[in-house]
Amino acid sequence: MPQHAHSRGFEHEALLYAGDDEFVDRTAAFVREGVEADEPVLVMVGARKLERLRAALGDHAAHVRFVDMEQAGRNPARIIPAWRDFADRNARPGRSLRGVGEPIWADRSTAELVECQTHESLLNVAFADADGFRLLCPYDTSALEAAVIEEARRSHPVVLDGDVRWSSASYRSEEAAVAGLDKPLPDPLPEARELGFDPETLSPLRALVRGEAESAGFERSRAEDFALAVSEVAANSVRHAGGHGTLRLWREPAAFVAELQDGGSIDDPMVGRVEPAPHPDGGQGLWLANHLCDLVQVRSFPDGTRVRLHMRA
Numbered sequence: 001m002p003q004h005a006h007s008r009g010f011e012h013e014a015l016l017y018a019g020d021d022e023f024v025d026r027t028a029a030f031v032r033e034g035v036e037a038d039e040p041v042l043v044m045v046g047a048r049k050l051e052r053l054r055a056a057l058g059d060h061a062a063h064v065r066f067v068d069m070e071q072a073g074r075n076p077a078r079i080i081p082a083w084r085d086f087a088d089r090n091a092r093p094g095r096s097l098r099g100v101g102e103p104i105w106a107d108r109s110t111a112e113l114v115e116c117q118t119h120e121s122l123l124n125v126a127f128a129d130a131d132g133f134r135l136l137c138p139y140d141t142s143a144l145e146a147a148v149i150e151e152a153r154r155s156h157p158v159v160l161d162g163d164v165r166w167s168s169a170s171y172r173s174e175e176a177a178v179a180g181l182d183k184p185l186p187d188p189l190p191e192a193r194e195l196g197f198d199p200e201t202l203s204p205l206r207a208l209v210r211g212e213a214e215s216a217g218f219e220r221s222r223a224e225d226f227a228l229a230v231s232e233v234a235a236n237s238v239r240h241a242g243g244h245g246t247l248r249l250w251r252e253p254a255a256f257v258a259e260l261q262d263g264g265s266i267d268d269p270m271v272g273r274v275e276p277a278p279h280p281d282g283g284q285g286l287w288l289a290n291h292l293c294d295l296v297q298v299r300s301f302p303d304g305t306r307v308r309l310h311m312r313a
Contacts, residue, residue: 010130012123014156014168016149018142023049026160027100028056030136034098035060040090044069044082045102045138073103076112076119077290080126080273087133096132104152106143109254111310112295113148118180120155122269124173136160179269181300185308188259192250199238205247206231209258212249216256217313226311229292230258232285233307237262241305255294255310266300 015030017023027043031053034041043053044067054061065086073079083099090097103116120137127133139152153159153170193212197205209230213223230247237245241264248259272286286307290296295310 009132010124010127011134011158012127012156013134013136013158013160013165014152015136015138016141016152016159016161017138018140020049020052023138023140024052024056027053027136027138030098031057031064031100032060034096034134035063037096039096039098040086041065041098041100042067042083042086043100044072044079045100046070046105049102069102070105073101075290075293075295076103076115077273077296079103079119080122080270081275083123083135084126084274087127087130091131094132096134098134098136100136100138102138104139104144104148106140111297114183115180115295115297117148117151117155118183118269120152121172121179122273124155124157125179125270126273181266181269181298183299185297185299185306188248188257189250189252192248192259194246194248196244196246197234197238198244202231202234202238205234209247209249213256213311216251218256218311222311225292226256226258226309229289229309229311230260232288233260233309234285236285237264240264252310255312257308257310259306259308261304261306263304264300265302266298266305271298272296 015026017026031041031043041064043050043064047068047070050066050068054066057064067082072082079101086099087097103119104113108116123135137156139149141149150170153168154172156168157171159166159168206227210223210227213226214220218226234245234247237260241262245260245262250257272290275287276284286296286298289309293309294312297308299306
């Protein structure tokens with residue numbers, strides 16, 4: 001990868017590659033360049049690619065932090081907090097940082113893919129004021145559909161393809177500020193169980209969800225986590241969205257799903273991705289849900305909000 005001068009600020013780049021060999025060649029050059037410039041480097045990609053990249057880097061690998069994206073980023077809403085932690089720990093005046101993050105791979109479900117694409121757009125919001133942070137996001141053109149690659153061009157200001165690096169003409173900077181909140185969700189399954197909740201029913205609701213999750217095959221601890229996430233989001237509805245809401249529960253082939261709906265409205269697309277300050281009235285429901293669940297989808301309109309929580313069996 002040819003060297004070139006970089007401006008300070010946040011550089012968010014999509015790297016288009018074809019197959020694992022090209023992935024290793026391109027990302028190893030990028031990482032090696034950072035190590036040799038004494039820049040902190042974090043790599044978050046799948047386990048198989050981590051091992052190949054680590055081997056290709058040789059002695060340079062000792063100066064790189066490696067994280068398995070398939071675990072840390074299973075829920076895409078947890079990825080920005082991981083990058084934020086890396087930046088906060090390593091930022092110094094005049095010091096550059098770099099990272100490699102691949103949140104999208106061919107085995108992602110449709111729902112996960114949508115949330116990953118939202119995540120990629122929100123990176124431009126989360127690090128708009130970052131100083132000297134260069135983040136490379138690889139996309140495998142041999143495994144991903146053309147529509148996914150085109151979406152990468154829309155969420156990344158810069159695209160690298162071969163030895164060519166250019167500003168993306170498709171980049172949608174004006175959409176990043178509201179990314180994801182207005183995307184449609186599929187309807188709940190017809191057999192979904194539906195019930196209302198209010199301040200008096202929060203405790204029974206938590207017990208009900210725990211029991212339903214155990215009936216769906218979850219171990220006790222996983223059922224407890226899911227029930228806690230649901231009850232925390234429901235408590236947000238009670239405190240901040242009119243005092244009541246509706247819960248729907250259903251099973252999908254790979255997950256148990258809960259959807260909470262209320263009459264409130266959310267206008268911050270970063271909600272649940274930035275840890276809120278402690279407050280006596282709570283307000284940490286979505287942050288907690290993102291760290292307990294495998295996928296969280298938030299959709300909000302002037303007439304109401306839906307939060308859909310997924311827990312893998």
